[in-house]
Amino acid sequence: MAKMKGATVVNIERCKGCNLCVVACPLNVLALTTKNVNQKGYNYAHTVLEDTCTGCTSCAIVCPDGCITVYRKKEE
Amino acid sequence: MADQEVTLMKGNEAIAHAAIRCGCDGYFGYPITPQSEVLETLAEQKPWETTGMVVLQAESEVSSINMVYGGAGCGKKVMTSSSSPGVSLMQEGISYLAGAELPCLVVNVSRGGPGLGTIQPSQADYFQSCKGGGHGDYRLIVLAPSSVQEMADFVDLAFELAFKYRNPAMILTDGVIGQMMEKIVLPPFKPRRTEEEIIKQCPWAATGRLKTRKPNVITSLELDPSVMEEINIRLQNKYKVIEEKEVRYEEFMLEDAEYAIVAFGSAARIGKKAIEMARAEGIKVGLLRPITLWPFPTKEVAALGKRVKGILSLEINAGQMVEDIRLAVECKIPVEHYGRLGGIIPAPDEVVDALKRMM
Amino acid sequence: MDIKEIMQPENLVYKKPELLNDKNMHYCPGCSHGVVHKLVSEVIADMKMEEKTIGVSPVGCAVFAYNYIDIDWEEAAHGRAPALASAIKRLWPDRLVFTYQGDGDLACIGTAETIHALNRGENITIIFINNAIYGMTGGQMAPTTLLGMKTATCPYGREVALHGYPLKITEVAAQLEGTCYVTRQSVHTVGAINKAKKALRKAFDNSMAGRGASLVEIVSTCNSGWKMSPEKANIWMTENMFPYYQLGDLKDTTVETK
Numbered sequence: 001m002a003k004m005k006g007a008t009v010v011n012i013e014r015c016k017g018c019n020l021c022v023v024a025c026p027l028n029v030l031a032l033t034t035k036n037v038n039q040k041g042y043n044y045a046h047t048v049l050e051d052t053c054t055g056c057t058s059c060a061i062v063c064p065d066g067c068i069t070v071y072r073k074k075e076e
Numbered sequence: 077m078a079d080q081e082v083t084l085m086k087g088n089e090a091i092a093h094a095a096i097r098c099g100c101d102g103y104f105g106y107p108i109t110p111q112s113e114v115l116e117t118l119a120e121q122k123p124w125e126t127t128g129m130v131v132l133q134a135e136s137e138v139s140s141i142n143m144v145y146g147g148a149g150c151g152k153k154v155m156t157s158s159s160s161p162g163v164s165l166m167q168e169g170i171s172y173l174a175g176a177e178l179p180c181l182v183v184n185v186s187r188g189g190p191g192l193g194t195i196q197p198s199q200a201d202y203f204q205s206c207k208g209g210g211h212g213d214y215r216l217i218v219l220a221p222s223s224v225q226e227m228a229d230f231v232d233l234a235f236e237l238a239f240k241y242r243n244p245a246m247i248l249t250d251g252v253i254g255q256m257m258e259k260i261v262l263p264p265f266k267p268r269r270t271e272e273e274i275i276k277q278c279p280w281a282a283t284g285r286l287k288t289r290k291p292n293v294i295t296s297l298e299l300d301p302s303v304m305e306e307i308n309i310r311l312q313n314k315y316k317v318i319e320e321k322e323v324r325y326e327e328f329m330l331e332d333a334e335y336a337i338v339a340f341g342s343a344a345r346i347g348k349k350a351i352e353m354a355r356a357e358g359i360k361v362g363l364l365r366p367i368t369l370w371p372f373p374t375k376e377v378a379a380l381g382k383r384v385k386g387i388l389s390l391e392i393n394a395g396q397m398v399e400d401i402r403l404a405v406e407c408k409i410p411v412e413h414y415g416r417l418g419g420i421i422p423a424p425d426e427v428v429d430a431l432k433r434m435m
Numbered sequence: 436m437d438i439k440e441i442m443q444p445e446n447l448v449y450k451k452p453e454l455l456n457d458k459n460m461h462y463c464p465g466c467s468h469g470v471v472h473k474l475v476s477e478v479i480a481d482m483k484m485e486e487k488t489i490g491v492s493p494v495g496c497a498v499f500a501y502n503y504i505d506i507d508w509e510e511a512a513h514g515r516a517p518a519l520a521s522a523i524k525r526l527w528p529d530r531l532v533f534t535y536q537g538d539g540d541l542a543c544i545g546t547a548e549t550i551h552a553l554n555r556g557e558n559i560t561i562i563f564i565n566n567a568i569y570g571m572t573g574g575q576m577a578p579t580t581l582l583g584m585k586t587a588t589c590p591y592g593r594e595v596a597l598h599g600y601p602l603k604i605t606e607v608a609a610q611l612e613g614t615c616y617v618t619r620q621s622v623h624t625v626g627a628i629n630k631a632k633k634a635l636r637k638a639f640d641n642s643m644a645g646r647g648a649s650l651v652e653i654v655s656t657c658n659s660g661w662k663m664s665p666e667k668a669n670i671w672m673t674e675n676m677f678p679y680y681q682l683g684d685l686k687d688t689t690v691e692t693k
Contacts, residue, residue, distance in 0.1 A: 005436050005441055006441065006448075007438050007441040007442050009442065011451075014457075014459060016463075016464035016465070017464055018464035018465030018665045019465070019664070019665060019666055020465055020665050020666065020669075023666050023669075024624070024625060040459075042464065050438060055441075055446075055448055057448055057449040057625075058625045060449040060450075061449065061625050061628050061629075062470065062622075062623075062624070062625060062628065063469075063470075064460075064462065064464075064465060064466055064467065064468070064469025064470050064473075065459075065460055065462075065469050066450075066451030066452070066455055066469070066473055067451075068449070069447070069449065069450045069451070070447075070448050070449040070450075071441045071442045071443065071446040071447055071448060072441070072446055072448045073436065073440065073441045073443075073446045075436055101526055102522060102525065102526055104522060130522075130525045130526055132521070132522070132525065134518065134551075135547050135548070135551035136547060138515070138518075138547075138548075139515070139518040139547065139548050139551065140518075142511065142512060142515035142518035142519055142522075142548070143518045143519065143521060143522035144522070145509070145511070145512075145515075145518075145519055145522075146491070146509060146511075146518065146519030146520065146521070146522035146523045147522040147523065147526050149509040149519070149523070150489060150509070150523050150526060150527055152526045154522070154526070168512055169512060169515070172512050176510075271527075282489050282507035282508060282509050282523075283489070283507060283527065283530075284486050284487040284488060284489060284506075284507055284527075284530055285485065285486060285488075285505065285506050285507045286486050287485070287486060290505075291501070291505050291506055291507055291508065292507045292508075293501045293507070293508045293509075293510065294508065294509040294510060295501065295508075295509075295510035296510070297498065297510060
């Protein structure tokens with residue numbers, strides 16, 4: 001079976017750091033920043049395990065602010 | 077010509093027929109005495125089968141006025157009617173309509189108050205209609221018909237003014253004119269506007285966002301005080317234009333008058349009879365009848381104040397319009413009030429007596 | 436595989452719906468409103484009704500829904516959205532007309548408008564966000580606040596003797612002849628969100644097919660009002676809200692009985 005490779009892009013300025021995407025990700029791909037904050041002052045979600053993402057879109061679906069864009073490609 | 081036929085009907089019925097004929101898109105109302113014939117006549121006429129006009133009995137006056145808001149916000153020509161206690165319930169909605177600058181017609185066939193009051197006629201809703209019955213700095217265009225014919229004619233006029241200025245208009249009448257039967261010539265039929273015409277004429281309306289424009293939002297909300305002040309100033313400027321251009325009034329036997337009665341609606345009819353009686357006794361008195369209660373004919377009343385020795389404000393209330401008359405004449409001449417309360421209609425001889433007391 | 440290779444337009448599988456504009460939403464972090472806004476935007480686009488939809492926003496947290504979803508809107512007085520929607524739909528029968536209301540707006544001040552619009556069988560959809568609290572005004576007791584739940588106006592917990600029972604207005608709606616579809620959904624997980632989206636689509640389809648009134652309740656969180664993190668609020672909702680406000684279809688006349 002072909003493996004899916006995914007990539008998430010977080011609109012960090014739109015992100016409010018609610019952490020729901022982090023909870024929703026089955027593979028712990030995302031995490032909130034611990035130090036860095038965006039212009040609004042929130043710790044924002046970012047990709048920490050880039051290679052693990054399968055592009056399942058769970059994080060993006062639960063994101064209340066529509067901050068996450070997801071790409072997915074079949075690994076040849 | 078069929079349209080010129082003279083018929084006999086109640087003022088309330090005339091409102092209903094005129095609404096159908098002037099291309100009204102929707103009526104939303106709730107029964108209350110003494111205006112229930114408006115909804116009854118519409119239900120009987122079934123305009124949805126002829127012109128396509130929507131008629132809906134709402135669950136309350138609160139709901140009817142908000143249906144009017146909904147309909148007006150999507151560009152349609154919509155109206156409601158009620159009587160004093162019902163119009164009190166509508167005040168929130170009327171304020172929102174004024175705030176969102178929506179054209180519509182509200183008919184108040186008023187009755188005596190306060191509270192549940194009486195079902196008999198009264199003009200005690202002058203303040204509520206003309207001074208802003210709801211919250212905020214706003215004005216309604218208020219027309220006061222004095223006959224069944226005017227009940228019919230003012231429906232189209234009210235809509236015309238409402239759309240011209242994007243402002244709610246009101247017909248303020250009472251149980252006398254609403255219930256009274258008179259001969260009348262109904263206005264000619266005007267077709268309802270097509271959807272394309274509405275979209276063209278009301279580019280601000282929420283009709284569905286075409287890709288060629290930004291979304292239209294009907295709202296009276298703005299949290300930024302500087303923007304909200306601008307909106308309020310714009311409204312006030314609009315009201316100034318209406319005050320300059322839309323004053324309507326009637327003069328009766330004022331040419332040689334030494335005294336004047338100022339009266340509107342049904343009271344003006346009583347005033348005319350009283351003037352006939354007074355003139356028979358040699359008293360030179362005439363009448364000025366404001367047709368628009370707002371904008372009030374301030375300049376005309378002020379001019380009258382320079383010509384006559386005194387003015388009697390004849391109102392079927394405890395004295396409301398009299399304040400506007402006193403302001404207009406700047407208290408330079410005596411301005412007295414005569415009225416009856418609780419649903420009692422003043423008789424012409426009482427008015428003559430009141431005139432004599434003032435002289 | 437290089438990340439750049441994956442991030443190509445042809446590989447795009449999820450992005451913010453186009454109808455939802457780029458304005459930052461005023462909702463608190465983790466608020467359920469945002470998810471429902473996305474779903475509404477997606478369903479309208481799926482139905483290709485962008486140019487023929489009129490939304491009615493309430494008074495409450497969602498008052499500014501019109502700032503975010505790029506359709507035509509009317510903003511109603513508190514509780515009156517169903518009255519507006521009734522008139523709009525009757526005057527523009529080919530438009531998709533929906534209201535978006537919170538629990539205070541719909542189940543308290545606007546109970547009469549809600550019940551009667553539903554009972555008349557208006558061809559509209561009412562979207563009902565039930566988070567058991569008044570969010571906009573700072574967390575006061577709502578008609579749907581659970582017994583024992585603490586809010587700013589029942590700081591010792593809602594109790595029957597003082598405040599009466601939480602109102603199951605969706606159950607009431609299901610009893611009305613005018614409703615064709617009454618359902619209770621949530622948006623706390625991917626599965627729940629997908630189901631909620633299907634429910635919204637069904638409701639909107641009903642409105643356009645003239646089947647009568649549809650009510651879609653979304654049991655939601657108000658983590659700020661509840662004073663917990665978004666994640667904990669979801670858990671609290673699952674443990675406390677769902678037993679009282681049970682998820683699922685309460686009525687669906689569009690399903691053929693076997």
